[in-house]
Amino acid sequence: MSESVITTSGLTKRFGRVVAVDHVDLDVPTGVRFGLLGPNGSGKTTLVRMLLGLVHATSGSATVLGEPVPRRAAAVLPQVGALVEGPAAWGHLSGRANLRLLDAAGPGGRRRDRRRRVDEALDRVGLAGIDRRPVKAYSLGMRQRLGIAAALLRAPRLLLLDEPTNGLDPRGIHEMRDLLVALNATGTTVVLSSHLLTEVEALCTRVGIMDAGRLVLADDLASLRAPTGRIRVRTPAPDAALALLDGRVEVRDHDLLTVRGDDPAELNALLVGAGVPVTAIDRERRSLEDVVLDVTGSGNDRFEGQARR
Incomplete structure (x- = not known):
């Protein structure tokens, strides 16, 4: 069992009569790409803010990188990069000037290396060619990239990101995904909160x-997306397949059949051996959307992802 970078026990936050976070027991192992998924208003951002010591818990406890927060937040935060509820910046200054000020305000790090740290962070998020325009003239996607650059200034052991692809176009989303995977491969644990099913499914390992x-x-994620015990077969001769499989077909959608079974190779051999052509065959697996709808009770349209079929 790997060491945990985040643990919580009974973590709860109430705002008056509203319970925003309700007795959460969370364990995030070192080295994972962890997706905290939930609809808007589910408590994700409040939980992340408590992990950063920005909001104090009503009850329960939390540790980050082995230290209790918020009591030891000052020791922990220099090792954590964070982007929560959108990037903050001085709008009248350029992105590079913003990062220099943030770097100067942070603990540790030699002044003579500041330009290198800032340039490397901008390059990583695709803002290497940034000009002297003030941040107030940036697009939402550029602001988002700048916020992530700020989170990367000190080569953090842990990244805590709230909706990191907000405002990015499809190409930018793909680039951000590649960046986070690359950072994770070099040892950074990535924790992101999102309501985007497809992004979490594409990026996260837990x-x-x-x-x-x-x-x-x-x-x-691999456990959640386990095989369902069904096989999907595409054939130009569905009637012949139906007759051969004798009741094993659960669903027919034109030339696509859903068949009870666990071994695609065995099923393929049976069909082809009987002269039934097969153009595609694979195990059916649960989608993350299927899992979410099962555990949250109903299809909540505050989640965003591919439509159910």
Whole structure:
């Protein structure tokens, strides 16, 4: 079992009568890409803010990088890069000037290396050619990239990102995904909160699902997307396949059949051996959307992802 970078026990936050985070027990192992998934208002951002010591818990406890927060936040935060609720910046200054000020305000790091750190962070997020325009003239996507650059200034052990692809176009989303995978490969644990099903499924290796302030599920994505015990077969001769499989077909959608079974190779051999052509065959797996809808009770349209079929 790998060491954990984040642990919480019974972590709860109330705002008056509203319970924003409700007795959350969370464990994030070192080295994962963890997606904290939930609809807007599910408590994701409040939980992240508590992990950063920005909001104090009503009850329960949390540790980050082995230290209790918020009590030891000053020791922890220099090792954490964060982007929460959108990037903050001085709008009248350029992006590069913003990063220099943020770097100067942070603990540690030699002044003579500041230009290199700033340039490397800008290059990593695709803003290497940034000009002297003030940040107030930036697009939302550029602001988002700048916020992530700020989170990368000190080569953090842990990245905590809230909706990191907000405002990015499809190419920018792909580039950000590649960046986070590359950072993770060099040892940085990545934790991101999002309501985008497809982004979490494409990027993360482990997923936690929140609903109404509760953590209702946390598991490896590979385990969540286990085979269903069905095989999908595409054939130009569906009638012949139906007759041969004798009741094993559960769903027919034109030339696509869903068949009870666990071994695609065995099924393919049976069909081809009987003269039924097969153009595609694979195991059916649960999508992350299927999992979310199962554990949150109903299809909540505050999640964004591919439409169910």
